[in-house]
């Protein structure tokens with residue numbers, strides 16, 4: 001019995017190793033892979049990911065706009081002016097679309113964890129050089145969801161960032177409520193869904209610190225905002241959000257069909 005179990009386990013490990021080390025096709029474009037790599041994505045797909053570019057960006061929340069109209073004379077958008085954005089700044093490498101979206105899905109849902117290092121390198125490139133950070137804090141996942149997924153993608157990215165920069169990583173936030181998944185919810189519902197969901201169990205660890213809050217994707221900023229609010233309540237001096245990608249509000253109406261797009265437009269403009 002034990003022998004059979006061991007054999008099955010070895011077979012499983014061997015299959016895992018062979019598909020990690022000898023992948024045959026790129027998981028994004030389907031093209032043949034020639035180089036030996038733990039990342040089953042070809043070099044041309046990886047180099048095709050372009051950094052975020054926009055003519056008009058809110059100085060505080062980093063939201064890109066196609067015109068200057070949503071921004072006031074200080075360069076802030078309506079949500080920031082209304083005090084709905086609790087973080088001091090937000091940076092992301094690219095838009096949550098195309099190849100970058102596929103890479104994040106591979107990393108997050110298909111457990112291609114070696115991609116984390118590549119994504120973290122891009123995140124670092126999106127961060128202004130002059131920024132001073134004392135502490136890296138990942139957006140937490142409820143224990144039940146983490147147990148089901150097996151890892152927290154924000155924590156994996158934060159660990160790579162901490163290693164690359166030498167800045168301390170602190171799991172300062174706890175998620176006390178599971179809530180429904182944010183995907184599919186409108187901006188206001190997202191804010192309600194995460195209100196009171198986070199806590200800082202040891203406030204002295206963040207007091208006076210300039211925090212870099214890390215997540216994979218920034219959509220409406222509701223989750224990051226709720227986390228930032230708790231960190232500041234615990235005494236954090238500043239909270240800057242860093243993600244791999246952000247949903248571009250300008251492309252939502254095009255990307256979503258009919259009524260849903262109208263709803264989102266009225267929600268975010």
Ligand SMILES: [Zn+2]
Nearest residue numbers: 026029042045
């Ligand atoms: Zn490819």
Ligand SMILES: [Zn+2]
Nearest residue numbers: 058061077080
């Ligand atoms: Zn803003």
